[in-house]
Amino acid sequence: MSYNDSGNGDRANNAGGAWRSGGGVQPHAFDPQSQPELFRGVLSRRVFAFLIDLVVLTVPVVLGYLFILLFGVLTLGLGWMLFWLAWPATVVWAVVYYGASIGGPHSATLGMRVMDLELRTWYGAPGYFVLGAMHAVLFWVSISFLTPLVVLVGLFNGRRRLLHDIVLGTVMINSSVRNPVGQPARTF
Numbered sequence: 001m002s003y004n005d006s007g008n009g010d011r012a013n014n015a016g017g018a019w020r021s022g023g024g025v026q027p028h029a030f031d032p033q034s035q036p037e038l039f040r041g042v043l044s045r046r047v048f049a050f051l052i053d054l055v056v057l058t059v060p061v062v063l064g065y066l067f068i069l070l071f072g073v074l075t076l077g078l079g080w081m082l083f084w085l086a087w088p089a090t091v092v093w094a095v096v097y098y099g100a101s102i103g104g105p106h107s108a109t110l111g112m113r114v115m116d117l118e119l120r121t122w123y124g125a126p127g128y129f130v131l132g133a134m135h136a137v138l139f140w141v142s143i144s145f146l147t148p149l150v151v152l153v154g155l156f157n158g159r160r161r162l163l164h165d166i167v168l169g170t171v172m173i174n175s176s177v178r179n180p181v182g183q184p185a186r187t188f
Helices: 044-074 078-102 110-116 129-146 150-157 164-169
Strands: 117-121 172-173
Touching: 044 078, 044 110, 044 117, 044 150, 044 172, 078 129, 110 117, 117 129, 129 150, 129 164, 150 164, 164 172
Parallel strands: none
Antiparallel strands: 117 172
């Protein structure tokens, strides 16, 4: 008996569902052999996208610290008790930023959009909030514990996936190749 057959030979009555359709394992939507343009230059663009996102994350945090500093001066030191909130607020801000932007309509953070990248699941679905939040958390955990050398994993696979991408089942692709921008009509 094969895993692709329910045993009764009647595939027409198969109503669907992952466990009823031959194991439910969907093929990879993006193949580096047949679609190499989707993965061309992804690693270098990811580095620059990360740096842009780091600036986007840092600016509000620095403004928050300056506000607490000035508020502490105005309240003769009482406002400085808010500094204990700064670090947890920074973590929450980063997780919400990644979750909301990857879970948004573009499946990309601001840095990814500037660098023309898009995060997709291995079967081609767009990102969602929890996936974006977990993507950020696993990235920071892997970098913290495994040193930045974990980025080298991307050099040894065709889809240029990093360690946290492999764990989460995501892939980073060139969005302009997947969604080509139409050329404007010529007016003569």
